[in-house]
Amino acid sequence: MSETVWRVAIPSPLRRLFDYLPPDTPVSGPVAGRRVRVPFGSRQLVGLVVETGEADPAMPRSRLRRISRLLDEAPVVPADMLRLALWSVSYYHHPPGEVLEHLLPVALRRGEAATRSAERWWQLSEEGRHLSPGDLARAPRQQRILARLQQAGGALPAAELQDLGEGWQGVMRRMEEKGLVAGEERGLTVALPSEPVDGGVALNERQQTAVEAISSHLDGFSCHLLEGVTGSGKTEVYLALMRRILAQGRQCLVLVPEIALTPQLTQRFRDSLPARIGLYHSGMNERERRDTWLAARDGELDVLIGTRSAVFLPLKHPGLMILDEEHDPAFKQQDGFRYSARDLALVRARQQALPVVLGSATPSLESLRNARDGRYQALALPKRAGKAKPPLIRTVDLRGQDLDGGLSGQLLTALDRHLRAGNQALLFLNRRGYAPVLICNQCGWTADCSRCDARMTYHRGRGSLDCHHCGNSRRLPRACPECASEKLGVAGQGTEKLEQVLSRRFPDVGVVRIDRDTTRRRGEMDARLQAAREGRARLLIGTQMLAKGHDFPDLTLVGLVDADQGLMSADFRGPERTAQLITQVAGRAGRGEKPGEVLIQTRVPDHPLLETLIQGGYGAFADAALRERNEAGFPPYSHLALLRAEAHQREAVNAFLEEAVDEGSRRASQELLLMGPVPAPMERRAGRYRAQVLIQAEARPALHALLRDWAPWLEGLKSARKVRWSLDVDPIDLF
DNA sequence: AGCACGCCGACT
């Protein structure tokens, strides 16, 4: 008769759980989902109990160690989220301890108490409740406090009373002595319910149809792909659905690809939903994250807005999940536990019987295919809301042209025309810095990064050469380090140069550049966006950052300075990315009454992607791209996993990957294809050599059958210790 | 990943 053990997920890179003897003290209630402190080797670690079970008979009893301490009196992680995490472990073939870590905010991972920060509240006593302001005629400050508390329904957190002015605490103290108010420590309520100012804008016909279609599936799993062109009003559809869910007393989880998109969405929600709204993203500190996490779990927040990691937010009464900009690659974690928040949202919805809405103007090919095959309900908002017209898009052939800072005559003329008319223009260039190449005109030397297979970018303002791949930076040399010539020149252009050229050419319109360099400082992004929104800046220059979300009402011209960057991408997802980016950027042009114009500069104006996109729109592009994926046997018509490895010695990488491929091929069934090892497209990065093996499968089960045994085997390899390696299931790029 | 243990080189 073997004895009961607790199986614990330990924060370590090992792909297994560890068995422990239960604590000495008696325990009541379920243990799965509770945190424990356990001895692990020579250390004490915080682990999460996954289940109880019988000890492995092969394991000598003497090697079992005992749980040191039970940290929770009840499970911190609810059963439904534990289930999602365990599913992720088996799907991504990632160590359970590291996956389980993603379930908890950092503060709880460290073993801190699972309670929210306390906050001081003031509330009216019975006597205070019935007092009228006249009763405090001789104490105007007390009167004001009374009025505020009565207005708020009897209680307010101290934080909300700061505006009462210097010394209000003393006044409050006197009221406390009179028995009018009482102080109380409450668990932090992260938000008070917002008071909507608009009760819901009237929906147009298409929006209404979408809302109705989704609403008939709110009581179980369903997935809806809401394909809405920029400006078609997807947010109104979200809001209408959320209102229904909130009315049922259930919670909504809204995922967005990046933090920058949360403020405007939050404001929008506050304006039109009677809900307590919580945020969850990496810009918050540990305490804030813990408080929001616990409040979401305990049902004290109604709407949660977050980035990728918020897919793991527990909800007491989950009712709806929304993924906005579902195609965005930011939903896939790119290191460590490489999960896709979009795919996990779907799994979570299925497990927890929830509806999920995927929204995008440019859906991913995977989602489009799922919609076409009837796995998702396809809903379209094909027209811009109101009177807005789609923009006019054309290409500009750069071949044989004299350019000024990379700008063609046509683009400059168009800029002049739109700015003269008092409108705004946006120039998009996905390359920051002044110039991507510094070259010696005497001997041909170029400034290369010493740690990467890449050129260093010249930043004029800083007077430096920076590597955008590893952060390496050095001062701009005065002369060529090879031949000492002072004839150093640059080639190509980045946003910094664009800004310089355009400021000179259009000195009176206000030029503002928005990229990672100009928005590094806190609040700088907002300040610049604000200048653009208010019309103080009418010429906007930006990288990807500017492609999503932000709307400028007077923006009528969009120029893509260099479309060829994207068109030349070698990755199988390159065309999809490029089409999405062009469509998203183009969508910035023209709102309301003003028609928009889009100019795409290229040296390959007859590129099939561009022709299809311009003539048939994103839908036509997607049709063509899906056909190509099908013919080439790429996702979504096949399934991929990528084994990556990197090390300071190229030999260590090759040795590991070759052993991996040998063994993998031996184990793999016929339907699997192992390719590699091949060097990564940029082989050396930050001083490390990188290479990879691609595994391709027609059907998932065969792929997972291999990974299930192969991953633990790799973990045990001696050559694995000399490299950093990782498995990426459903990689989104092959680099 | 940590961390301990172990077996060889240049130092107070």
Added chain:
DNA sequence: GTCGGCGTGCTC
């Protein structure tokens, strides 16, 4: 004589 270099093995 030791401090410490990192190869190797283990973690219930």
